[in-house]
Amino acid sequence: MSDRDELLALIDELAVVRGRVVLSSGREADYYVDLRRVTLHHRAAPLVGRVMAELTADWDYSAVGGLTLGADPVATAMLHHSPRPLDAFVVRKAGKAHGLQRRIEGPDVAGRRVLAVEDTSTTGGSVLTAVDALREAGADPVGVAVIVDRGAGDAVRDAGYEYRAAFTSKDLQL
Numbered sequence: 001m002s003d004r005d006e007l008l009a010l011i012d013e014l015a016v017v018r019g020r021v022v023l024s025s026g027r028e029a030d031y032y033v034d035l036r037r038v039t040l041h042h043r044a045a046p047l048v049g050r051v052m053a054e055l056t057a058d059w060d061y062s063a064v065g066g067l068t069l070g071a072d073p074v075a076t077a078m079l080h081h082s083p084r085p086l087d088a089f090v091v092r093k094a095g096k097a098h099g100l101q102r103r104i105e106g107p108d109v110a111g112r113r114v115l116a117v118e119d120t121s122t123t124g125g126s127v128l129t130a131v132d133a134l135r136e137a138g139a140d141p142v143g144v145a146v147i148v149d150r151g152a153g154d155a156v157r158d159a160g161y162e163y164r165a166a167f168t169s170k171d172l173q174l
């Protein structure tokens with residue numbers, strides 16, 4: 001079985017929850033894909049790293065990350081399982097007032113080409129928040145990549161960024 005097929009089967013088995021749910025955006029939906037159950041799973045996490053690295057293999061970037069928390073294990077999986085040397089970063093939902101007061105944690109991203117990732121994207125609001133913070137920090141986001149797309153493509157493209165998803169809701173029969 002290919003990495004992609006194995007990952008899709010694990011997402012279906014571990015992450016899909018059917019039932020009424022309120023989403024991050026405040027919208028309601030009748031299914032949820034809890035990808036943290038996949039990105040933090042011993043067998044699935046390396047597949048996430050390889051599939052997401054392959055999905056973006058033709059994009060030039062040296063660091064990967066996104067808005068905490070969903071993006072964090074995606075970025076670290078890529079750091080560990082990408083064939084290219086990659087740093088990871090974490091974009092905080094809010095800056096912190098003590099310590100070094102950084103909004104973006106990890107090796108400096110200023111002046112670097114970076115990839116913004118998400119576990120799943122519905123409105124694109126979360127990943128575009130990360131992209132805005134990256135720009136503010138002097139980084140150059142080369143695109144957005146997510147494991148499961150729930151419809152954020154137009155919003156991300158309208159904001160001026162390329163958008164790729166390893167899978168869509170349809171791949172999961174949702």
Ligand SMILES: O=P(O)(O)OC[C@H]1O[C@H](OP(=O)(O)OP(=O)(O)O)[C@H](O)[C@@H]1O
Binds near residue numbers: 124127
């Ligand atoms: O495209 P959007 O409409 O922004 O929705 C997608 C976001 O929702 C989830 O995170 P959530 O806000 O639940 O927070 P968490 O990552 O801290 O769990 C998910 O991990 C994405 O970040």
Ligand SMILES: O=C(O)c1cc(=O)[nH]c(=O)[nH]1
Binds near residue numbers: 024025031122
């Ligand atoms: O839009 C969201 O908040 C959302 C949808 C989904 O399927 N999974 C998730 O973690 N968040």
